[in-house]
Amino acid sequence: MVALAGESGSGKSTAALSLMRLLPWGAKVGGQIMAGDRDVAALSREDLRRFRASEARIIMQDPWSSLHPMHSVGAQLVESARVADPKLTKGAARELAIETMRRVRIPDPESRMKSYPHEMSGGQLQRVLIAMALVAKPKLLLCDEPTTALDVSTQAQILDLLRELNREMGLTIVIATHDLEVISGLADRLVVMYAGRVVEEGPTDQVMSNPQHPYTWALLQTAPRNNTGQRMRTIEGRPPALDDLPEGCSFAARCQFTIVDCRTGRPELLLIDEPRRHRTACFRVQAEHAATTTHTQEEQ
């Protein structure tokens, strides 16, 4: 389970959509998008259609706009199952739909099949959307801010469900969120984005307890504590416009720890802890890391 975190506007949704090649017309994706041993960026039209129908599914932020208002929930589940596997009979797809609704803890699934989206609560609808993805038996589930539209107690239930699906079904989940509270104790790995790029990536506990990039550090400082809803502090300044990025590090203008390099070059995402695959894109941290590594080598 991987979390994509960053302030609103940092490029989380764009990154998630890119993974499915669902970007708007004219957008370009460079490099590769590896799903297992296949490059999604190089899939043919037909393979891409199959990939989106059954291997990887995406759940967008707003459950209301993601379902057809005039079709019953059951019809939409059956449709999703049969698009993923055209060999399924209607009866088998219906059974799979009911079983999956039960799996995501929708009470009384047989009669719920007949409900329309407007007859269900936000939390129930989010479960239906998860079920719509699951009937396709995907390997990867992308969730874009899956709980932002929900109240706090429903949020917790949906997150518990996602964690359970990840553990029990071995489903890989990528969850994009601006809310760091959501991530701790949930995601195995944390990817922090700033101005459309990854600035830090590593095991969630390590990144949260020992953040390396100054942006991650600042972001953690702004997370509300003790459910008081109070923000500890805010990060001064604003992120740069993505169509007009500065020459050096995109965070330099807001960073308290800049060195000369930060204004001229763009830091790459480099490993600073190999066994735990902790990476950061910060010149200063990389320089300090290089210094300590050489130091230890000299001592040995």
Ligand SMILES: Nc1ncnc2c1ncn2[C@@H]1O[C@H](COP(=O)(O)OP(=O)(O)O)[C@@H](O)[C@H]1O
């Ligand atoms: N890598 C990128 N290159 C260019 N534009 C980007 C990139 N990532 C995001 N954007 C643009 O920035 C804006 C905010 O991105 P979005 O993905 O919606 O952020 P978030 O989901 O973190 O709030 C969008 O208009 C998007 O098109």
Ligand SMILES: [Mg+2]
């Ligand atoms: Mg978004």
